[in-house]
Amino acid sequence: MSKKRPDGIETYTAPAGGWGALKAVAQTLARQQIIAEGARTLLKANQPSGFDCPGCAWPDPKHTSSFEFCENGAKAITWESTSKRAGSDFFAEHTVAELWQWSDHKLEDQGRLTHPLIYDHASDRYLPIEWDAAFARIASGLNSLPSPHMAEFYTSGRASNEAAFLFQLFVRAYGTNNFPDCSNMCHEATSVGLPMSIGVGKGTVTLEDFDHTDAIFSFGHNPGTNHPRMMTTLHEASRRGVPIVVFNPLKERALERFAAPQDPIEMTTLSSTPIASAYHQVRTGGDLAALKGMMKRIFERDAADIAAGGPGVLDRDFIATHTIGLEALKADVARTEWPEIFEKSGLTLEALDSAVDVYLKAKNVILCYGMGITQHANGTANVQQLANFLMLRGNIGRQGAGICPLRGHSNVQGDRTVGITEIPNDALLDGMEKAFGFRPPAEKGHNAVEAIEAIIEGRSKALVCLGGNLAVAMSDPEATFQGMRQLDLAVHMATKLNRSHLLIAKTSIILPVLGRTDQDLQTTGPQSVTVEDSMSMVHSSRGFLKPPGDELKSEPAIIAGIAAATLGDKYAIDWQAMTADYRLIRDKIEIVFPDFRDFNTRIKTPGGFRLSVPACERIWKTPSGKAEFLVAPGLDEDPRLRDNDALVLTTLRSHDQYNTTIYGLDDRYRGVFGRRDVIFMNRLDLEARGLADGDLIDIESISASNARTVSGFTAVAYDIPAGSVAGYYPEMNKVIALADYDRKSGTPAYKGVPVTIRGRA
Secondary structure (H helix, E strand, C coil): CCCCCCCCCCCCCEEEEHHHHHHHHHHHHHHHHCHHHHHHHHHCCCCCCCCCCCCCCCCCCCCCCCCCCCHHHHHHHHHHHCCCCCCCHHHHHHCHHHHHCCCHHHHCCCEEEECEEEEECCCEEECCCCCCHHHHHHHHHCCCCCCCHHEEEEEECCCCCHHHHHHHHHHHHCCCCCCCCCHHHHHHHHHHHHHHCCCCCCCCHHHHEEEEECCCEEEECCCHHHHHCCCHHHHHHHCCCCCCCEEECCHHHHEEEEEECCCHHHHHCCCEEECCEEEECCCCCHHHHHHHHHHHHHHHHHHHHHHHHCCCCHHHHHHHHHHHHHHHHHHHHCCCCCHHHHHCCCHHHHHHHHHHHHHHHHCEEEEEHHHHHHHCCCCCHHHHHHHHHHHHHCCCCCCCCCEECHHHCHHHHHHCCCCCCCCCCCCHHHHHHHCCCCCCCCCCCCCHHHHHHHHCCCCEEEEEEEEHHHHHHHHCCHHCCCCCCCEEEEEECCECCCCCHHHHCCEEEEEECCCCCCEEEEEEEEEEEEEEEECCEEEEECCCCCCCCCEEEHHHHHHHHHHHHHHHCCHHCHHHHHHCCCHHHHHHHHCCHHHHHCCHHCCCCCCCEEEECCHHHHHCCCCCCCCECCCCCCCCHHHHCCCCCEEEEEEEEEEEEEEEECCCCEEEHEEEECCCCCCEEEEHHHHHHHCCCCCCCEEEEEECCCCEEEEEEEEEEEECCCCCCEEEHHHHHHHHCCCCEEECCCCEEECCEEEEEEECC
C-alpha cells in the first residue's frame, strides 16, 4: 500500500485547459457574484471595441472569435468586476491592526474600493476624505520634502499608456527620476540585456511569426498559468508538427498536454494535444550551462562539417554582415568543460545533442522565455546567451524566427515605452522639452531595489504608487515592511485593498481608481486608453461597466489632480484639459516619442498598430551598429551554491494567482488544493536530509549574516531536478535578501536563491 500523500496534495491527471478550465471559470463567476454580468463582460475581453484583459501581455489574434479569454484571464477580469465592495462602512468596522492579521487573499477578496481614504492614527482606521482634500495633503507632503529625490514613484504594469505618460510627466516636472517599476522585478534583465545584444529591449517576433516557424524553444516559463492565451498558439504549432523544445525545472502540465476549450473534438472526446516534443528538466540556475553546452556542440558540428568538405552549420553570411564578437564567444565556450556543463545544467550530452538536432534542422526558430531566465543573479547574462544562440544561425530579423520575452502585466512593456524609466536618455529628454517646454533632470533615479534601500535607510520619505502591491512583491519583506512604516507619506492608487496599504506612514492615503472593465466618462465623453502587448502592438481598451461607486476616478484624472495640486502652474501644463480628453495625452505622447506618429488615427484601426522594432529589420541600435555576441564568463550563478548542503530555491506562481494577487488556494495542475505552505523537493534530496514526503521543514537562506528563515512548511516529493526546490511567491520572498539581485539589471534573484532545508524537531 502506498503511503498517504500530505493533506491537500493529489495527483492531477487531466490536461491543461479543457473542462477543468471551464469549470474554474464558472466557479470564479459564482464566487464574485456576477454570473450573468460576468459572462457578458468576458465576451468583451480582448475585442476591438472592448477592453484589454488586465492579466497577461500575450497579443490578441486577428479577431475572428468573440471568445478571446482564458481561465486565468477570466479570474483577473472577474476579480476586478466583482460585485463585492470595500466601502467606507467596511473600514469603519475594521481597524488596520485587525486587517493586518488577514491573509492577502482575504484582504483583496473584500471587493472594490469605493471612496478616497486617509488613515486616522487615533482610531487605527481608514476614514473617508474628499478628493480635493486628499490632493492637498499629498501636495503638502511632497512639497515639504527637502529634495524631490526623497520621493519614490512606483508604477504597476497594469497602468495604461496614458496614465503612465502623465505619471512620468508629473514626476519629472516635480524634479526626479525615481521610478521604481514592476518591470524592475521581472524583465529588467531583458530591458538591459537585449539592447546590448541586438539594440532593442523588446522581442522581435509577431504573433504571425508563429505560423511560419519551424521550431520553438521554450525556456523558464509556464504559459498555462502566466500567459494562457499563448496555449492556443502552441496548440496550433504542435498540431502542425512544429517541434517545441522545453527547458524548465518542473514539468508544467500546459507544456506537456493541452485541451483547447474552443476545440469541440477535444472537448467532446476528452482528448488533448501534446505540446512539448522534448522536455529537458534543467537544474534551477542551470540555463547558462545548457545554452553554453548547446553552443559548444554547434561549434563542434560546424568544425566537423567543414572538415568533411561541407559549408558548416553557422549562418556565415548573417554573422559576417550583421554581427561582431563571435570569436570571443567561441573562445569562452571552448574553455567551458563538459563535466561542469553536465553538473550545472543537470542534463546529459544526449539531451543537449537532441536539442541541437532540432535547432540545426529548423530554418526558422523562435525562442520564448520568461522569468525563469531573468530573475537570477546572472539574469542579464542568461538573456544575452539566448540571443547568442539565435544569432549563430541568423534567427533574428526574418519571418518565423526571433526572440520572444514573455512579459507579465498587459502593459508593463508599454509603461516603459512611454517614459517610465529611472534612466532617461537624451531622446526622452529632448522630446519632453519639445512637448512641454522644460528639460527634465537627467541623472539616474532609483529602480525598485534602490528605492526600497533608500526608504529603509531613511533617504526617501515619500512613496506614491500607481497600482501594485510593492511591499509584498519585493524581496526581504521584513526589512521592506519596517522601512515603509517609517515613511512620512504613502499614497496608493488602487482598485482593491492589499497589504501594502496597511504599512502605515505618518500620512497614508488610498485613492480608488477605475479598472479596465469600468466605463471612463470624462467631461468630453467616454474615454479609451491604450496598451502595448509583448509583441509591440498598441491597441485601445474601453471599459463599459458602471463603476462600483460614484467617487471613483480614473488613473489619469487622479495623477492630474495630484500634479495640479503639487506643481500649481509650474511649466503651464494644462492637466485639466488632458484629463478631459485623453486624445490630448496621446498627442503629447506622439511629440515625445515619434514612433507613435498619427497616434489618435492609427489607434482606430482594429487590432491597433505595431511600434517599430529595428532589430526586426536587421537594424542594430548598438554602439557598434552590429548585433553583438556577448560573453558571460564561467557558469557559477552564485558562489554560495558551493556549500555542500545548498539547494537552489525557485519561486513559483500558483494557478490561482497572478503576481501578488491570490485568487484562491488551489494549484490544480501541480495537484495542490487548499494550501500554499508547501515546498516541492526531489525525493533524493529528501532522503539525503532524512526527510520524507509530508514532513514539516524550515527553509533558511545561506548568508554570511542575517540568515532568513521560513518555518513550518510541508515538504512535497515532486518531479524536480535534484538540487532544486520550489515554493510559492510571495511567501518565499522572506528568504531572499534585498542584496540578492542581478548587478547588471537590478532584477531580484527570485528564481535562484541558495538555501538549506532542515526538518523540524
